[in-house]
Amino acid sequence: MLSTDLRDNVLVVRVEEKRIDASKAPAFKDEMTRCIEAGQNQIVLDLSQVDFIDSSGLGALVSCLKRLGPRGSLAVAGATGAVSRLFTLTRMDRVFALHQSVDSAVEQLSA
Amino acid sequence: MVSSISLSIDSDLDKVSLLARAVRALCEDLLSPDDQDAVELSLVEAINNVIKHGYHGERGKDVQVAVGLQADQVVIEIIDHAPPxxxxxxxxxxxxxxxxxxxxxxxxxxxxxxxxxIRMNMDEVEYRSSESENRLRMVKRIVPLS
Incomplete structure (x- = not known):
């Protein structure tokens, strides 16, 4: 469900699913955990293909953030519509740095 | 205009999105895109709760959704037979x-x-349990287009 691309030492992880819901959250978390355990700690999550996330999906993102630890960063790019609204409603927009584009997220993390 | 429809799925998390998309489509002409998002999220969260916490992830149990499309509101009821x-x-x-x-x-x-x-996204939320079933009733009011 994920495709990855390394840019300026930042791992860009693109979610290739339209929904990250309770049925997909465990697989999402497993795949993200593998990226993190492979040593990546600057990650941009590209959500531009995603049009729905529920609280289980959001919980999986939070779990990844915890797994990254204090030296890691997880930025979110391309969240729109219902996805962006969920971040705001749950105040998770204070936890994750939200970027309009992957480019601006990569730029910030690689700086 | 008052119409209603009942939908049901097996208690399988893989099937929740089918119901969510169906209910969203029913609300398309009545609610703004933001309100459709609110209804879809509330419905998904409610059904996930039934499957994960009510039925403890066990498949083969029933989850029913009754959707009432009224002149001024959309009423969605989720009915299950799990412990309350x-x-x-x-x-x-x-x-x-x-x-x-x-x-x-x-x-x-x-x-x-x-x-x-669910509480943040819906205008009314009410939960009732009886001997035979649990019923979560959620209401989204229709905001007339100005």
Whole structure:
């Protein structure tokens, strides 16, 4: 469900699913955990293909953030519509740095 | 205009999105895109709760959804036959779930947000249990186009 691309030492992880819901959250978390355990700690999550996330999906993102630890960063790019609204409603927009584009997220993390 | 439809799925998380998309489509002409998002999220959270907490993830149990399209509101009822939600879950207020300290990463919630999200997204939420069933009734009012 994920495709990855390394840019300026930042791992860009693109979610290739339209929904990250309770049925997909465990697989999402497993795949993200593998990226993190492979040593990546600057990650941009590209959500531009995603049009729905529920609280289980959001919980999986939070779990990844915890797994990254204090030296890691997880930025979110391309969240729109219902996805962006969920971040705001749950105040998770204070936890994750939200970027309009992957480019601006990569730029910030690689700086 | 009053019309209603009943839909049902097996208690399988893989099937929740089918129901969500169906109900969203029913609301398309009545609600704004933001309100459709609100209804879809509330429905998904409610059904996830039934499957995960009510039926403990067991498949083969029934989850019914009744959708009433009325002139001024959309009424969605989720009916299940699991043990009822504990009263302490229902008593928690919706703001509690999201009053975390964002600098304290270890304590940012990973779950327990479902009911709070439903309350934030719907205009009325009511939960009733009887001997035979549990019924979560959620109402979204239709805002007339100005």
């Amino acid at each position: 939600m504990p009263p302490q879950v229902l008593d928690s207020t919706s703001e509690d779930a999201f009053t975390f300290d964002e600098t304290d990463i270890a304590n940012i919630p990973e779950g327990g947000m479902g009911l709070a999200l």
